[in-house]
Amino acid sequence: MSAQDKLASTMTADLLEKSWSAKESWRVFGIMAEFVEATERLNSIQPAVSIFGSARTLPDHPHYKLAEQIARQLSDAGFSVISGGGPGIMKAANKGAYSGKSLSVGLNIQLPHEQHSNAYQDVSQTFRHFFARKYMFVKFATAYVVMPGGFGTLDELMEALTLVQTGKTRKMPIILVCSDFWGGMLDWFRQLLVAENMISAEDMDLVQVIDEPHQVVNAIFQYYETRGFEPSAAEREIQLNL
Numbered sequence: 001m002s003a004q005d006k007l008a009s010t011m012t013a014d015l016l017e018k019s020w021s022a023k024e025s026w027r028v029f030g031i032m033a034e035f036v037e038a039t040e041r042l043n044s045i046q047p048a049v050s051i052f053g054s055a056r057t058l059p060d061h062p063h064y065k066l067a068e069q070i071a072r073q074l075s076d077a078g079f080s081v082i083s084g085g086g087p088g089i090m091k092a093a094n095k096g097a098y099s100g101k102s103l104s105v106g107l108n109i110q111l112p113h114e115q116h117s118n119a120y121q122d123v124s125q126t127f128r129h130f131f132a133r134k135y136m137f138v139k140f141a142t143a144y145v146v147m148p149g150g151f152g153t154l155d156e157l158m159e160a161l162t163l164v165q166t167g168k169t170r171k172m173p174i175i176l177v178c179s180d181f182w183g184g185m186l187d188w189f190r191q192l193l194v195a196e197n198m199i200s201a202e203d204m205d206l207v208q209v210i211d212e213p214h215q216v217v218n219a220i221f222q223y224y225e226t227r228g229f230e231p232s233a234a235e236r237e238i239q240l241n242l
Helices: 003-042 062-076 089-098 130-139 151-165 179-194 201-206 213-224 233-239
Strands: 048-052 080-083 104-109 123-127 143-146 174-176 207-209
Touching: 003 123, 003 130, 048 062, 048 089, 048 130, 048 151, 062 080, 062 089, 062 213, 080 089, 089 104, 104 130, 123 130, 130 151, 143 151, 143 213, 151 174, 151 201, 174 179, 174 213, 179 201, 179 207, 201 207
Parallel strands: 048 080, 048 143, 080 104, 104 123, 143 174, 174 207
Antiparallel strands: none
16 A cells, blocks of 8 residues: 555545544534523422433233322422333323322433333423433432332432432432342342342342332332431532432
């Protein structure tokens, strides 16, 4: 290969790299815009409870009906309900809240398959990036209610546990609903993670397992009865560094 050919090849590679670099730069602006827009729109929804669960749960499934009941009782108790805005448990949560006294909020995500927005949302915010969407679940939550679900639900649960455990967000109730579903996972935590000193025994106290809708609502009120729902100045500072 001649020097001229080598130079041409190098210049082509440089142009491609600059093109990708420019795209990445504009992508950063898009991410920033998602954060700003969502923060401004959602600032008025607190106190709020984030409900997670499977997108594949059908309306005739007991988990769907239970999620709808929990969301309705939370809404009537004065909590906005935040879900992923899609089908399954997300739809059940929005539907229950939509019928109640408080706001039903959907944080929708653009996906190539499975996700589509449900009709039961007073406030609907759409994201292109998972991490911006997950940030909003955490930032505006007073508590997490986690129904049975798959990889996405487990991802959201583990992120919430990690942020609370490491002090990167304020402590709050993390409630697992359906003890028969979560029991095996919690046993594995105790028998392996605690036993191998990968987490401390006290970390198991970060989660509660509750099956009855009214008990979910009561647990959240009991947690905040001596301090109120508003984050303290120190907790606000922590939230800035999520």
